Amino acid sequence: MMADITYLEGKEPHALEKRLIFKNVDRKDWDTSIDTYLNVGGYNSLKKAIKLKPQEVTGQVKASGLRGRGGAGFPTGLKWSFIPPDNEKPVYLICNCDESEPGTFKDRYIVHQDPHQLIEGMIITAYAIGCKLAYIYVREEFPQAAQILEQAIKEAKSKNFLGTNILGADFDLEIYIHRGAGAYICGEETGLIESLEGKRPYPRIKPPYFPAALGLYMCPTIVNNVESLCHVTHILSMGSEEYAKLGTPRNTGTRILCLSGDVRNPGYVEVEVGKITMRQLLYDIGGGPLKGRAFKAVIPGGSSSKILKCDEVFSITQGDQKVDLDFWDIPLDFDTLAACGSMAGSGGVIVLDNTRKMSWVLNNINHFYAHESCGQCTPCREGSMWMKKISDRIVEGKANAEDIKTLEEVAYQIDGRTICAFGEASAWPVEAIIAKFKDELIADTSEDNTYISKEKELQQQFFQT
Amino acid sequence: MDKSPTLDQQVNHPVSAGEKHFAPFAMTPELEARIDEAISHYPDQIRSSVLPILHLIQHQFGFISAQAITWISEKIEIEPMRILEVVSFYPGFHQSAPGKFHIRVCRTLSCAMAGSENLMAELSKITGIDRSACDSHHQPVAVSDCGTWSLEFAECLASCGTGPVCLVNDDFHEAVSPAKAQDLISQYSK
Ligand SMILES: Cc1cc2nc3c(=O)[nH]c(=O)nc-3n(C[C@H](O)[C@H](O)[C@H](O)COP(=O)(O)O)c2cc1C
Ligand code: SF4
Ligand code: FES
Numbered sequence: 001m002m003a004d005i006t007y008l009e010g011k012e013p014h015a016l017e018k019r020l021i022f023k024n025v026d027r028k029d030w031d032t033s034i035d036t037y038l039n040v041g042g043y044n045s046l047k048k049a050i051k052l053k054p055q056e057v058t059g060q061v062k063a064s065g066l067r068g069r070g071g072a073g074f075p076t077g078l079k080w081s082f083i084p085p086d087n088e089k090p091v092y093l094i095c096n097c098d099e100s101e102p103g104t105f106k107d108r109y110i111v112h113q114d115p116h117q118l119i120e121g122m123i124i125t126a127y128a129i130g131c132k133l134a135y136i137y138v139r140e141e142f143p144q145a146a147q148i149l150e151q152a153i154k155e156a157k158s159k160n161f162l163g164t165n166i167l168g169a170d171f172d173l174e175i176y177i178h179r180g181a182g183a184y185i186c187g188e189e190t191g192l193i194e195s196l197e198g199k200r201p202y203p204r205i206k207p208p209y210f211p212a213a214l215g216l217y218m219c220p221t222i223v224n225n226v227e228s229l230c231h232v233t234h235i236l237s238m239g240s241e242e243y244a245k246l247g248t249p250r251n252t253g254t255r256i257l258c259l260s261g262d263v264r265n266p267g268y269v270e271v272e273v274g275k276i277t278m279r280q281l282l283y284d285i286g287g288g289p290l291k292g293r294a295f296k297a298v299i300p301g302g303s304s305s306k307i308l309k310c311d312e313v314f315s316i317t318q319g320d321q322k323v324d325l326d327f328w329d330i331p332l333d334f335d336t337l338a339a340c341g342s343m344a345g346s347g348g349v350i351v352l353d354n355t356r357k358m359s360w361v362l363n364n365i366n367h368f369y370a371h372e373s374c375g376q377c378t379p380c381r382e383g384s385m386w387m388k389k390i391s392d393r394i395v396e397g398k399a400n401a402e403d404i405k406t407l408e409e410v411a412y413q414i415d416g417r418t419i420c421a422f423g424e425a426s427a428w429p430v431e432a433i434i435a436k437f438k439d440e441l442i443a444d445t446s447e448d449n450t451y452i453s454k455e456k457e458l459q460q461q462f463f464q465t
Numbered sequence: 466m467d468k469s470p471t472l473d474q475q476v477n478h479p480v481s482a483g484e485k486h487f488a489p490f491a492m493t494p495e496l497e498a499r500i501d502e503a504i505s506h507y508p509d510q511i512r513s514s515v516l517p518i519l520h521l522i523q524h525q526f527g528f529i530s531a532q533a534i535t536w537i538s539e540k541i542e543i544e545p546m547r548i549l550e551v552v553s554f555y556p557g558f559h560q561s562a563p564g565k566f567h568i569r570v571c572r573t574l575s576c577a578m579a580g581s582e583n584l585m586a587e588l589s590k591i592t593g594i595d596r597s598a599c600d601s602h603h604q605p606v607a608v609s610d611c612g613t614w615s616l617e618f619a620e621c622l623a624s625c626g627t628g629p630v631c632l633v634n635d636d637f638h639e640a641v642s643p644a645k646a647q648d649l650i651s652q653y654s655k
Contacts, residue, residue, distance in 0.1 A: 102573045102621040140557040141622050143635040176506040181557030198515035200554040260575040260625035267626045364574050371601045
């Protein structure tokens with residue numbers, strides 16, 4: 001039997017945590033070798049899975065209620081079942097290890113410290129969906145992770161967890177690492193697929209290009225986040241019923257939250273979904289605000305999610321009832337955050353305190369999206385650049401109040417008019433910051449700034465000639 | 466007469482002081498064996514091997530030259546332009562040599578709040594690099610005159626809880642406050 005787990009000093013889990021995925025992260029006497037993993041019962045879930053029919057494995061994942069941890073929170077089992085039943089083409093599995101949503105740092109620790117957990121989850125998933133060839137798309141900025149995963153794959157192969165006739169079953173699988181090259185848009189699943197095809201990562205339009213039907217090489221392809229695939233291992237090991245008891249009914253299991261920004265104890269925690277509130281995360285786990293400061297706002301699910309003010313009260317529907325929910329009482333699950341007008345996204349929680357100027361925050365975020373737009377559609381390519389330029393003017397003190405209006409207009413003209421969800425990702429932060437901090441932004445402008453009117457004059461001259 | 470530009474003319478290759486730290490492009494049997502191995506990972510479509518091949522070549526020669534593009538295009542039989550468009554899109558591929566030590570500082574929100582702007586300023590001062598001509602789109606990388614150092618702002622490196630963070634070649638460094646800039650550089654300047 002397993003001895004008690006001990007953790008590195010200062011890295012012990014918080015009392016509010018429930019660790020499945022991160023059980024072995026920051027453990028004493030732990031390394032990334034397969035023997036270490038096997039010693040704690042590693043690959044037993046695979047042995048269990050392989051005795052079931054593939055549809056039964058998918059059934060278990062469906063019954064567990066697992067929702068994707070990459071951003072959209074889409075039910076994982078349901079996604080797998082979208083592979084056309086009459087399909088005769090090869091089926092691919094891709095693990096999305098591009099982790100690049102600002103504020104998110106969880107997949108990093110899984111692949112650096114517990115790679116076999118991911119490999120096992122991938123093998124089980126591949127078995128369930130009928131895949132013989134799988135890839136892990138690792139962002140270029142994780143060079144060590146790529147090496148660690150290569151080694152883990154080699155070891156798994158030497159034990160016949162990969163290769164042909166895996167564990168004596170009629171099941172073959174190879175997994176390869178594919179490294180990105182520093183572009184955020186490769187995290188979007190269809191952009192990722194294009195990148196894996198050796199092209200620019202231009203996202204494909206959905207419909208018709210839903211990866212489960214038309215993915216890699218126009219074959220059915222399942223793209224799942226690192227953390228989602230690790231959960232599959234635990235669902236098989238615990239059984240879907242036990243797993244579904246974790247968390248809350250429509251938001252089952254655990255998930256990793258990444259806390260960064262203006263808080264005393266930044267870092268990662270794994271908690272049952274929806275079982276802790278904003279207050280517990282920021283005060284009990286986060287240790288409260290820095291000395292002499294006060295919390296101001298929180299970006300709850302990666303920089304693409306809409307910002308929430310710490311003094312907001314949300315009027316939401318729970319069941320059939322309308323209730324008022326205080327910011328501090330928001331349980332951190334998919335549905336409540338969506339009801340509050342934001343999203344749980346990737347689990348990256350960025351905290352801002354009263355020393356932060358919102359124009360500066362907005363400008364930083366706008367630079368990110370202007371840099372990362374793939375440039376395929378005009379509203380996103382031009383809009384993200386304009387938003388950056390306007391917010392540059394605001395922080396430089398060269399903007400007037402009309403600029404804020406223009407900025408808002410630009411955001412709403414991107415939102416809903418682009419090929420991929422990056423459009424919304426770039427527009428939402430702007431929309432939310434303007435909606436909630438307009439007065440503060442306007443205070444940074446000045447009516448004597450004639451910059452914009454000069455530009456308008458030039459434009460008019462241009463159109464007249 | 467055919468006036469279409471040659472590949473050499475289309476490849477943007479500003480001369481860089483970093484070049485002296487890298488050998489000029491020349492295929493070796495060892496490298497080609499590694500490339501063949503990479504190609505074998507894509508049994509269903511060889512074009513998928515473009516990124517891994519570019520990584521292997523860039524790792525050895527510092528950047529992707531017109532010669533390298535020509536070589537790849539012959540190796541896997543796709544048009545050179547299909548490779549150049551990949552190289553020119555991804556920030557991770559260079560068309561000009563970086564320094565011997567390429568430093569990427571995260572500039573995204575959490576790191577910026579932790580002081581990554583100042584870290585960059587400090588690193589520029591210590592390495593004597595003038596970043597005034599840098600912008601995120603056209604000229605992200607600045608190389609020191611000696612070619613030893615180069616600096617670039619990167620977007621979120623997925624370690625936002627321990628900012629400011631940076632990468633020096635393949636080494637990851639956390640919590641590099643501006644005051645630790647000198648220590649960081651000293652680790653590499655032997
Ligand atoms: C602009 C953009 C960036 C994304 N970046 C990531 C990412 O870095 N990692 C990730 O797992 N998913 C990312 N996603 C979500 C993926 O498209 C996809 O939904 C996810 O990998 C599916 O996995 P899941 O169902 O397991 O969550 C991104 C989506 C968009 C629109
Ligand atoms: S929305 Fe932006 S990132 Fe997505 S395809 Fe269009 S231009 Fe590219
Ligand atoms: S913001 Fe710097 S690592 Fe995420």
